[in-house]
Amino acid sequence: MKSQRGQALVETALLLPILLILLFGITDLGRVFHAYLTLDHAGREAARVAAIGADDAEIIDKIELATGSLNEDKLTHTISPQGKSNRPSGSEVTITLNYSIELLTPLISHLSGPIELENKTVMRVE
Template sequence: MIRERRKSEQGQALVEMALVLPLFFLLLFGVIEMGRVGYAYISISNAAREGGRVATIGGTDLEIKSSIENAAPSLDSASLTITIFPSESNRQSGQEVKVNVTYPVQLFIPIINNIIANPVVVSSSIVMRQE
């Protein structure tokens, strides 16, 4: 009787693994994708700060955009959206300059695409006073 019971439980571990494994992979790939989004946010935040620093010393809009693109070399510079307010011709000493950087992060994992909007848009802005 005991031998019959053991034979009937042989597939139990396989069934449990088949139920748990997809959830495990979903969690694993979700962590990987959120890590990518977090990395992009940190890169964008640092790039906006670099652009703000160039703006405070009286840099032109082209110099500000160039410093932002150089500060985030791992991101696609064609996808970066950079907004500088006020424009170069309207800036004066003592006035605040706002630099806003936006970047869309494309998600690669198909199941995560259905759960979270694709692309995930990360944005960072900084306000500094021009010298």
């Protein structure tokens, strides 16, 4: 019986790294999913504002308001066509949002690098 005293410690030492990687992976998945849903919501909100005739500054304000939980330095947006006068009634407006998210999981983040998310929303101008 004396030879089995450290068995629990050895088993814990072997399983702990696997459990930590799994925990960090679940956290990363949640962060990526949150960013994806936020981009989707912001794209729809911005496209709706553009579709009712807002100018580019109002559209950008709506994007910034809807993406408040994301890092603004990693967020880029494109409005096509630019300028309120270039969006006549019946045409389409496209809002494209790109976001780069860094992973927290130690091994996976070194292998894959940041994840690039893109959301493109198209609406008809009223």
